[in-house]
Amino acid sequence: MITEENNMEIEENIESDSKQERKLVIPGETIISGEEYLPGDFTRKEGNDIIANRYGLAEVSGRVIRIIPISGVFEPRRGNTVIGRVEDINFSGWMIDIGGPYSSFLPVSECPRFINRNDLAEFSGIGDVLSLKVAGVKKSGIDLTLKSRGLGVLEGGRIIKINPHKVPRIIGKEGSMINLIKDSTKTEITVGQNGFIWIRGELDGEEKAIQAINLIVEESTSSGLTEKIENFLMGERK
Amino acid sequence: MQLPNINKKRIITLLKEGKRLDQRKPYDIRDITIETGVSINAEGTSRVKIGKSEVIVGVKMDVQTPYTDHEDEGTMVTSMEFSPVAGERYEAGPPQMDSIEIARVVDRGIRESGFIDWKKLCIKSGEKVWSILIDIYCINDDGNILDASAIGAVAALKVAKFPVYNEETGKVKYGEFTENSLPLTEHLPITMSFYKIGDKLLFDPTRDEEDASEARITLSVSLFKKEKAINSMQKGGITSIKLNEMDEIIKESEKLYDILLPKIEKQIKAIKK
Amino acid sequence: MSYTKRLDKRKFDELRPIKAEVGIIPNADGSALFAFGKTIAIAAVYGPKPLHPQHMQEPDRGIIRCNYNMLPFSVTERAKPGPSRRSKEISMVTANALSSVVDLTRFPGTVIDVDILILQANASTRCAGINAAAMALAHAGVVMKEMVSSVSIGKIDDKIVADITKEEEDYHEGEGPTDIPFTLTSRTKEIVHLQLDGKIQTHRFAEAVECAKNACDKILDYQMRALKGEKINENE
Numbered sequence: 001m002i003t004e005e006n007n008m009e010i011e012e013n014i015e016s017d018s019k020q021e022r023k024l025v026i027p028g029e030t031i032i033s034g035e036e037y038l039p040g041d042f043t044r045k046e047g048n049d050i051i052a053n054r055y056g057l058a059e060v061s062g063r064v065i066r067i068i069p070i071s072g073v074f075e076p077r078r079g080n081t082v083i084g085r086v087e088d089i090n091f092s093g094w095m096i097d098i099g100g101p102y103s104s105f106l107p108v109s110e111c112p113r114f115i116n117r118n119d120l121a122e123f124s125g126i127g128d129v130l131s132l133k134v135a136g137v138k139k140s141g142i143d144l145t146l147k148s149r150g151l152g153v154l155e156g157g158r159i160i161k162i163n164p165h166k167v168p169r170i171i172g173k174e175g176s177m178i179n180l181i182k183d184s185t186k187t188e189i190t191v192g193q194n195g196f197i198w199i200r201g202e203l204d205g206e207e208k209a210i211q212a213i214n215l216i217v218e219e220s221t222s223s224g225l226t227e228k229i230e231n232f233l234m235g236e237r238k
Numbered sequence: 239m240q241l242p243n244i245n246k247k248r249i250i251t252l253l254k255e256g257k258r259l260d261q262r263k264p265y266d267i268r269d270i271t272i273e274t275g276v277s278i279n280a281e282g283t284s285r286v287k288i289g290k291s292e293v294i295v296g297v298k299m300d301v302q303t304p305y306t307d308h309e310d311e312g313t314m315v316t317s318m319e320f321s322p323v324a325g326e327r328y329e330a331g332p333p334q335m336d337s338i339e340i341a342r343v344v345d346r347g348i349r350e351s352g353f354i355d356w357k358k359l360c361i362k363s364g365e366k367v368w369s370i371l372i373d374i375y376c377i378n379d380d381g382n383i384l385d386a387s388a389i390g391a392v393a394a395l396k397v398a399k400f401p402v403y404n405e406e407t408g409k410v411k412y413g414e415f416t417e418n419s420l421p422l423t424e425h426l427p428i429t430m431s432f433y434k435i436g437d438k439l440l441f442d443p444t445r446d447e448e449d450a451s452e453a454r455i456t457l458s459v460s461l462f463k464k465e466k467a468i469n470s471m472q473k474g475g476i477t478s479i480k481l482n483e484m485d486e487i488i489k490e491s492e493k494l495y496d497i498l499l500p501k502i503e504k505q506i507k508a509i510k511k
Numbered sequence: 512m513s514y515t516k517r518l519d520k521r522k523f524d525e526l527r528p529i530k531a532e533v534g535i536i537p538n539a540d541g542s543a544l545f546a547f548g549k550t551i552a553i554a555a556v557y558g559p560k561p562l563h564p565q566h567m568q569e570p571d572r573g574i575i576r577c578n579y580n581m582l583p584f585s586v587t588e589r590a591k592p593g594p595s596r597r598s599k600e601i602s603m604v605t606a607n608a609l610s611s612v613v614d615l616t617r618f619p620g621t622v623i624d625v626d627i628l629i630l631q632a633n634a635s636t637r638c639a640g641i642n643a644a645a646m647a648l649a650h651a652g653v654v655m656k657e658m659v660s661s662v663s664i665g666k667i668d669d670k671i672v673a674d675i676t677k678e679e680e681d682y683h684e685g686e687g688p689t690d691i692p693f694t695l696t697s698r699t700k701e702i703v704h705l706q707l708d709g710k711i712q713t714h715r716f717a718e719a720v721e722c723a724k725n726a727c728d729k730i731l732d733y734q735m736r737a738l739k740g741e742k743i744n745e746n747e
Contacts (some may be wrong), residue, residue, distance in 0.1 A: 026738045027612070027649050028657025028697040042654065051698070053656055055649040055738060069539065072652020073559060073618075077281040085242050097239050101559040101573075101618040127243035139619055158259075161239065196239070203252060207261070226591070277631045278549065280584035290537045295586030322578050322588060323555035324628035327536045330578040330626075332593065372593065373583045377553070377628065378536050413587035449673065 021060045022068070031065055032058075040066030073100040074194040080134045081151075082088055083159065083192035084144070086127065091119050094194070096132065096144060098194045099161075103141040106132060110145035129154045131190045131198065154190070157200025160210055162217050164195030166237040169220045170213055177216065177229065184233040185209040199201035241449040248437065249450045258447070264440040266489055267497070272389065272505035274397040279413065280421075283399025284506075286390040288442065290380040295390035296373045297398040301410055304360070304367040312359020312367045316345035318374040318387060325379040325445075341374065343472045344388045344429065347458030350469035351427035352397070358421035364410065370395070370420070381444040384456060388429030393506050395420055427460040427469060428498050432487045434475070439483060452477040455487050459495050466492055474485040512600035513685050514668035518678045524725060526662070526664050526674045528745035531642075531737035533650045541651025543737065545643035547674050548746075549633035551607070556651040558623035561683055565620075572622035573621035576611060579640055581629040599639045600628075605719035608694045614654045623653060633679040638692050641704065646734050657732060659703055661694040661728040664719045669720045673726040678718040686710070693723040697731050700724055 025031055030049045031078060039045040042054040043065055052058060056067040064198050076082060076098070084096035084104060093107040107114055115123050130153050135145040146152055162170070169179050170191055185208045187201030197213065199206050212229055218223055252258055262268070277283040282297035301308040304311060318341035320404040333341075348354065372385045372394070382438040395457030399420045402411040433443045443451060453475035457468050468488075473479060479487075517523065527548030535544035540554035546552065562568045579602040583589050606716060625648065627640040641661035648655060665675035669684030680688050689709025696703060711719065737743055 024739050026658060026735050027655040029735070044656070049657075054654050055652060069652055071650060072654075073540075085239050087240075099239060101561065103561050125243075127240070127246075129242045129244060152542040154244065154387070156244060156247075158245050159239075159242050203257070206248075242609050275582055276583065277551075279587045279631060283584065294582065296582060298584050298589040300589070318581075319581070321591060321628050322624065323539065323542070323553060323628055325561075326557045329624075330580070330594070371583075371589060373589075375582055375628070378538050380537065 006057075008182050022057040024056070024059070025067065025127060026055050027052055031067075031156050032060055034061055038064045040064040042067035042069065046199075050074050050141065054096045060169075071084060071163070071164050071165070074098075075100070076137055078134055081131060081190075081192040082128060082144070082194040083154070083190065083196035083198055084194075085129050085159075087125055088126065094120065094124060096130070098132075098142065098144075098192075099164075099196065100194065102137075104144050105141060106144040106146065108152065110135065110143075111145055124153050127200065129159055131192065135222045150190075154198050157188070157198055158206065160198065161197070162199050162211065162213065164193065164221050165193060166217045167191060167193055169216055170197070170228075171226070179210050180208050180226075180229065181233065185212070219229065241446055243358070245446065246450045248436070249447060253435060253438040253440065253469050258440065262442075265494065267328040267365065267442045267494075269511045270501055272393050272502065273503070274393055281395075281401055281415065282396075283453070284393035284397070286386045286393065287387045288382055288389075289444065290378060291376075291382055291386050291447070292378040293374055293376050293390045294382060294388045295375070295387065295473055298373070299398070299401055299410070300369045300371065301361065301366050301403060301408065302369040303365060303442045304363075308356070308484055310360040310363040310367075311356035312354070312369060314345065314349065314354065314370040314372065316341045316348075316372040316374070316391065318344070318376075320376045320379060320383070323378070324376045327381070338470040339472070339474065340384050340387055342451070343384060343456055343470070344374065344391050345372075345456075346472075347388055347427050347429040347456075348395070351408075351458060351460035352462075353422035353425075353427050353460065353470075360492050361403075361405075361500045366373065379445055380505045381446070382431065382442050384431050385429055385442065385501045387504055389456070392426050393502070395422060395507050398464075410475060423462040426499060426502060428459050428502070429458045430457060430494055430498070431456040432490070434477070434479060434483065439486060439490075443489065453476065453479055455484070455486070458492055459491055466495055471477065515684065516628055517667075518677060518682070519671060521672075523672045523737045524722060526729060527676070528728060529660040529730075530746055531646070531741075531743040533737050538633045539647070541647040541649070541653070543646035543650060543733075543735075545639050545642045545646065546631075546746075547639050548632070548633050548676065549631055550635050550639050552627060552631040552636065552639035552643045553630060554625060554627045554640065556623060556625055556644075556647040556653070556712035558651075558733070559618045559653070561579045562620060562625075567621040568570040571619050572615040572624065573618045574615065575610050575623045575676060577602045577609070577627065577644070579605055579627045579629075579637070581632060581636065584679035585632045586628050604704050604706065605641050605644060606636065608659055609644060609648060611701075611703045612655045612657050612659055612696060613648065614656070617654055620717060622650070623651075629723055632677075634675055634680050634690075635692070636692070637661070638663050639696050642730060642734060643736060646738060649738055656733060657665045657699065658697040659694050659733060660697060660729060660730040661692065661704065662723060664691045664693055664723050664726070666691070666709065666715070666719065671715070673721050673722050675724075691719050691723075693720075693727070694726045695723060697709050697727075700727075
């Protein structure tokens with residue numbers, strides 16, 4: 001499910017992918033030197049040097065120099081759609097594992113349906129997975145909500161995990177890539193920004209969709225990716 | 239993230255059609271690679287990869303007094319640990335139940351098969367015998383570590399060389415090696431574990447499949463007077479194995495022994511230490 | 512007989528053949544291998560992730576938890592499995608060295624697990640471990656202001672040398688052996704780990720520091736190349 005608030009970021013990342021100058025840098029490395037440059041994401045400026053604060057792809061175009069992470073934890077933001085697994089249940093809600101450094105909680109008050117407060121597990125038990133939205137990010141943890149269209153307990157199908165930094169590629173410009181996969185394999189797919197993806201369809205369709213996703217992850221930096229995926233989905237299994 | 243319920247259900251649904259998440263058939267094995275001589279201070283070492291699972295095994299030798307009821311036989315002790323590098327679920331600490339079980343099952347598979355000629359490890363009856371110490375470390379867990387450990391132990395034993403031993407002083411000169419291999423029979427014992435998920439059996443599980451399984455049968459097979467014989471068995475897990483499932487396991491183990499033995503022998507042929 | 516030529520014929524400031532590679536443990540968030548000659552270390556990083564039990568958490572910062580261990584057969588005389596006081600000390604100095612370059616305030620209440628395993632030992636194991644750990648942390652995408660590089664500087668008899676071997680540690684002629692493991696930051700060249708074992712005249716310490724700086728520069732280059740995708744193996 002492509003959500004509006006992520007569109008901008010996705011577009012930016014896709015645009016930049018094939019064109020701009022990008023080089024792999026390590027922490028402490030000087031990316032570029034010059035008075036005119038400004039330190040963007042995961043960089044700092046010392047004197048005239050723009051220095052990397054993280055291993056990743058340094059984008060050197062324009063005045064603002066930033067690093068695009070290729071590894072590392074998913075840092076959720078308000079409005080992100082995520083997929084999580086129920087770890088534990090207490091009297092007021094569910095402890096959800098969405099990966100990464102945070103503890104996340106879904107309070108009963110954020111569920112849209114009538115829930116039996118004496119039996120929260122009836123709605124969603126330990127080991128169940130849900131698609132949720134991030135309502136807030138606090139130092140003490142993440143607040144989750146189900147109060148939005150299309151969210152809820154995920155039944156059937158299966159979950160796979162990919163590097164969260166590849167999610168924009170999986171979704172594609174205005175959802176073009178994910179829709180291509182869904183239509184071609186006749187599957188329902190929900191992509192969590194945290195790198196967890198839910199797929200449901202016929203067994204063969206699920207299998208093909210997963211292969212397509214893995215192919216995108218492997219080839220994410222190559223050009224002509226859309227064509228490669230189209231060929232894969234139309235043609236015989238590789 | 240721990241295995242979601244829907245993934246477990248998916249594994250079971252696929253198995254009903256004879257399929258698995260990585261498109262293998264129930265008794266298909268992932269790629270196995272075996273390297274030897276990976277840690278040169280030891281008498282013998284091996285590194286085994288099955289798919290993404292990886293173990294490193296070392297054989298060290300020492301001279302000790304024998305057990306009183308086996309005065310002219312060498313001894314062997316096997317240990318196993320999951321290094322914390324192997325996965326998020328492994329924290330530093332004393333060996334847990336699963337690693338203790340793996341060590342003991344691997345040990346029995348080798349001990350009972352007659353692979354090692356214990357009497358040839360005797361230096362002086364009642365006083366001095368060679369002691370073999372096998373240390374198994376998992377450095378990446380993607381399932382089936384038990385079988386990988388067994389292959390690693392056999393490979394490390396096969397390439398191990400006696401250290402230099404001074405009979406007069408009774409001291410071993412560690413770090414100096416002879417050209418002499420351990421007294422081993424030609425036929426390698428092969429340890430095979432079968433896992434039950436739902437009511438279907440499979441072989442060589444990935445980590446997810448192992449998490450989804452509820453019972454396991456491990457058996458170690460070697461040649462006894464030219465026939466395949468079972469030297470050790472162990473049932474693991476909390477649910478039961480039906481008698482007809484046991485029949486299937488024994489039948490499949492005969493087939494898999496014929497597939498695994500040449501695969502493993504071929505790779506160990508590199509007689510680097 | 513004074514130490515005029517190194518036992519393995521290296522120059523005084525020369526490192527042993529280096530092996531360096533990242534991504535060797537598929538399950539880990541970041542991983543690496545680093546070897547000085549016959550000393551081989553691997554490191555795996557898991558995290559940052561929530562730290563349990565809660566009472567171990569720091570309210571305003573995360574922590575780095577390091578576990579250093581050696582394979583029992585990594586040394587010629589088998590080392591009993593399990594933690595020793597030595598391995599606990601090494602775990603602690605390693606965690607301290609890495610903590611000084613990682614931004615721990617980014618994720619309060621979390622832990623980054625750094626697990627180091629020595630596969631084969633011929634002195635300088637803690638330095639190889641720290642080099643692998645630094646690479647693994649970067650590989651895992653941990654926010655850090657710079658890298659750290661580690662090397663054992665020795666004074667063997669009266670000669671200052673870089674990257675000492677076990678044979679050099681056991682050289683007792685003349686002034687005997689002194690082992691000085693250093694870990695320096697990559698940009699600012701500050702000391703984040705330092706130990707010393709032996710005896711060195713106070714006026715000579717600056718020489719050891721200079722030797723460490725040069726050696727760490729070389730090591731940083733290997734770490735960078737490995738992180739950029741090279742599989743370095745000078746042993747071949």
